[in-house]
Amino acid sequence: MAEKLHHYQVALEWQGNLGVGTRDYRSYAREFTVNGAAGKTLNGSADPAFLGKETCWNPEELLLASISACHQLWYLHLCADAGLCVVKYSDNPVATMDEKSGKFISAELRPAVTLTPEGDPALAQSLHELAHSKCYIANSLAFDISIKGSVSNTPA
Structure with missing residues (x-):
């Protein structure tokens, strides 16, 4: 029987450049978006313990x-x-x-x-x-x- 492979792809884009990039650990936000098929968008960030935004999925x-x-x-x-x-x-x-x-x-x-x-x-x-x-x-x-x-x- 032939293998049945499923392939997945998303596009992740960092949204957290606050104007100075990653100059130091606290100089940037952790927010990102993940875009999938059919226009799905997910807003993400780091866990708040790692300076992420609580209202986003980590x-x-x-x-x-x-x-x-x-x-x-x-x-x-x-x-x-x-x-x-x-x-x-x-x-x-x-x-x-x-x-x-x-x-x-x-x-x-x-x-x-x-x-x-x-x-x-x-x-x-x-x-x-x-x-x-x-x-x-x-x-x-x-x-x-x-x-x-x-x-x-x-x-x-």
């Missing part, structure tokens, strides 16, 4: 959002294949980065799933592990990602 948040979104998309796909009808899905993931080592050391997904009344919560819960094993983003990372999800049914 790379660390984007990494965590990517993990969460990839898991969610696989999970919904697997639920549909299994005949489980998900009517609500939310996640409030957290991650920890060790500044000294310069690496993320862990992430925890906390998906909350609501099924229709006839949905099987045990099956729905078990599909998180399979979704995690299929997630392209999680498979590309070198730190532990745990899943502590909850599943409930809507009232009959």
Whole structure:
């Protein structure tokens, strides 16, 4: 079977020249824009701990959002294949980065799933592990990602 490769491209542009460039660590802003296909724009900056702008997405948040979104998309796909009808899905993931080592050391997904009344919560819960094993983003990372999800049914 031939390989099926997916290619991605974005354009990142630094917006933080305050008139003197990177003359010193505090002489420039960390803001940037990322432009993708179909005119999508994302406003980014560094983590505020590194002089970034709090109202912009930082790379660390984007990494965590990517993990969460990839898991969610696989999970919904697997639920549909299994005949489980998900009517609500939310996640409030957290991650920890060790500044000294310069690496993320862990992430925890906390998906909350609501099924229709006839949905099987045990099956729905078990599909998180399979979704995690299929997630392209999680498979590309070198730190532990745990899943502590909850599943409930809507009232009959």
